Amino acid sequence: xxxxxxxxxxxxxxxxxxxxxxxxxxxxxxxxxxxxxxxxxxxxxxxxxxxxxxxxxxxxxxxxxxxxxxxxxxxxxxxxxxxxxxxxxxxxxxxxxxxxxxxxxxxxxxxxxxxxxxxxxxxxxxxxxxxxxxxxxxxxxxxxxxxxxxxxxxxxxxxxxxxxxxxxxxxxxxxxxxxxxxxxxxxxxxxxxxxxxxxxxxxxxxxxxxxxxxxxxxxxxxxxxxxxxxxxxxxxxxxxxxxxxxxxxxxxxxxxxxxxxxxxxxxxxxxxxxxxxxxxxxxxxxxxxxxxxxxxxxxxxxxxxxxxxxxxxxxxxxxxxxxxxxxxxxx
Amino acid sequence: xxxxxxxxxxxxxxxxxxxxxxxxxxxxxxxxxxxxxxxxxxxxxxxxxxxxxxxxxxxxxxxxxxxxxxxxxxxxxxxxxxxxxxxxxxxxxxxxxxxxxxxxxxxxxxxxxxxxxxxxxxxxxxxxxxxxxxxxxxxxxxxxxxxxxxxxxxxxxxxxxxxxxxxxxxxxxxxxxxxxxxxxxxxxxxxxxxxxxxxxxxxxxxxxxxxxxxxxxxxxxxxxxxxxxxxxxxxxxxxxxxxxxxxxxxxxxxxxxxxxxxxxxxxxxxxxxxxxxxxxxxxxxxxxxxxxxxxxxxxxxxxxxxxxxxxxxxxxxxxxxxxxxxxxxxx
Numbered sequence: 001x002x003x004x005x006x007x008x009x010x011x012x013x014x015x016x017x018x019x020x021x022x023x024x025x026x027x028x029x030x031x032x033x034x035x036x037x038x039x040x041x042x043x044x045x046x047x048x049x050x051x052x053x054x055x056x057x058x059x060x061x062x063x064x065x066x067x068x069x070x071x072x073x074x075x076x077x078x079x080x081x082x083x084x085x086x087x088x089x090x091x092x093x094x095x096x097x098x099x100x101x102x103x104x105x106x107x108x109x110x111x112x113x114x115x116x117x118x119x120x121x122x123x124x125x126x127x128x129x130x131x132x133x134x135x136x137x138x139x140x141x142x143x144x145x146x147x148x149x150x151x152x153x154x155x156x157x158x159x160x161x162x163x164x165x166x167x168x169x170x171x172x173x174x175x176x177x178x179x180x181x182x183x184x185x186x187x188x189x190x191x192x193x194x195x196x197x198x199x200x201x202x203x204x205x206x207x208x209x210x211x212x213x214x215x216x217x218x219x220x221x222x223x224x225x226x227x228x229x230x231x232x233x234x235x236x237x238x239x240x241x242x243x244x245x246x247x248x249x250x251x252x253x254x255x256x257x258x259x260x261x262x263x264x265x266x267x268x269x270x271x272x273x274x275x276x277x278x279x280x281x282x283x284x285x286x287x288x289x290x291x292x293x294x295x296x297x298x299x300x301x302x303x304x305x306x307x308x309x310x311x312x313x314x315x316x317x318x319x320x321x322x323x324x325x326x327x328x329x330x331x
Numbered sequence: 332x333x334x335x336x337x338x339x340x341x342x343x344x345x346x347x348x349x350x351x352x353x354x355x356x357x358x359x360x361x362x363x364x365x366x367x368x369x370x371x372x373x374x375x376x377x378x379x380x381x382x383x384x385x386x387x388x389x390x391x392x393x394x395x396x397x398x399x400x401x402x403x404x405x406x407x408x409x410x411x412x413x414x415x416x417x418x419x420x421x422x423x424x425x426x427x428x429x430x431x432x433x434x435x436x437x438x439x440x441x442x443x444x445x446x447x448x449x450x451x452x453x454x455x456x457x458x459x460x461x462x463x464x465x466x467x468x469x470x471x472x473x474x475x476x477x478x479x480x481x482x483x484x485x486x487x488x489x490x491x492x493x494x495x496x497x498x499x500x501x502x503x504x505x506x507x508x509x510x511x512x513x514x515x516x517x518x519x520x521x522x523x524x525x526x527x528x529x530x531x532x533x534x535x536x537x538x539x540x541x542x543x544x545x546x547x548x549x550x551x552x553x554x555x556x557x558x559x560x561x562x563x564x565x566x567x568x569x570x571x572x573x574x575x576x577x578x579x580x581x582x583x584x585x586x587x588x589x590x591x592x593x594x595x596x597x598x599x600x601x602x603x604x605x606x607x608x609x610x611x612x613x614x615x616x617x618x619x620x621x622x623x624x625x626x627x628x629x630x631x632x633x634x635x636x637x638x639x640x641x642x643x644x645x646x647x648x649x650x651x652x653x654x655x656x657x658x659x660x661x662x
Contacts, residue, residue, distance in 0.1 A: 016420075048427075050427065051427045052397075052423075052424040053424065054386065055420060084416055085415055086416050089384075092379070092384070094383075096382045097382075097383050
């Protein structure tokens, strides 16, 4: 069986990215920096109101997996698209990025491929409104057991918890990975998502997760504290390995009884923060899966996050392997 | 009746833009810098071979019309989309750019919305493979006579000549405009397109066109000469007003017995030349429609072309009115 570095399970989403001002967010009741789920009617209404946009494949877990492939890792993805143009775009972009993606699209007549309206304010911050469409209809039977079992690390996108159908696939993948003796990684995805599923997340983390990703808002939401340091202490107690990101303050890696601070990589101009956490996870997971130490893995994460926020969209525009080599982080 | 500055008729296209090297073009038989028409099978094959891409609304005439609106002009567009996701994207992007666009999409089950695979080489040059899809099925009856008659300038995209159905709509619009005493502008679009339809273009230009746009390759192809100066002399004899673009050498405007050279506007880095000619036409048409002199109109064209080649895609990322004000070209 072919060995994969990282296999991810997540929502298959096409991002529709446009610029707006702060007043637009207020008018439409969007909490800046958050992701909220919207239904078909709401996404149509908001799309009609927002300005011209560009479409770029997205999906938090899918972005991470594409990042792993861009570092030269062997990567696979499991996620549900529809048999429509956005589904074709999603499948094309992830496959031609070098990722194994074999989940069959839903038959004609299904709900459409998921889309996310990404509103970018002048400060580069992104606010997301996601219509999941067919994405949560990833059945447990569609989790490719061979693919999952062949991965050094199985990466689960927290957003999948937002719909019960998807949660079943999520748990199934975690079980397959555990039986195969693989590492299981989880991203908390969003502080509001954490708030919606706190007890379940805590239970999952304590029972089944080897590597936890969270940003400051997510980890403090998980532990219901205002103190990052307290949240970090509790994360260190609950997990084998945690990577906590703090935007321009860099990240903190907690593992093996140690706490390692990693600085953020420099960015000339923050254009669009979409995918910063996703790409940090890509670098870190690639590092761990290929046997690199925690500090190097964290630096690979910072490097990938810096690349992604320097342009529109959450898919790398420059091969991350080349960037990492130029920085002396990869041979 | 509401007065429009410019109303355009053209193909409704979504661009799928990706980077490639020169070897990819050679391998796939693409003449660098050209536009070639491909069928559904060929576009699927090429799409499968090209790398990850982004989707941005395009279409030569549509890009021009969006540019006119970005300068603050009152603009309308006529073009055919399908009832699919790319059609929704095209309609959204042009309407929210401030353009009147009322052509109804074709019913479900039609050919899909047109798409153009835009391959950008490291030098920023773009090579296009277009699958027109439903776009040429713009019936003569769908040309909004009131809209056309209310425009100071009616702008025709030369690419429409590539399909007989579209040509009928094109001629109808020209006739309506002529009867209403409006100016009719034509872009030659592509040197290979000129080569395919030379006699018809010459006939149309001499009989019905007030303002002609062409680049160096197109105008020399039209007059079957290697000399730009000779081609320019013949264009001056055949038209009331011609704007001939020459990439980094700027443009030459021929009108009222005069020849005015306009320098290219400076660009820090040429990222993607897609839409350079389209946006030059936008600035020039906006200038002429709003009563500005030839030199100012040409400078508005150069400014818009410089904006568009500084980023991926053929739709402005910065409001052209603001750019023109900053340069002192608009009050």
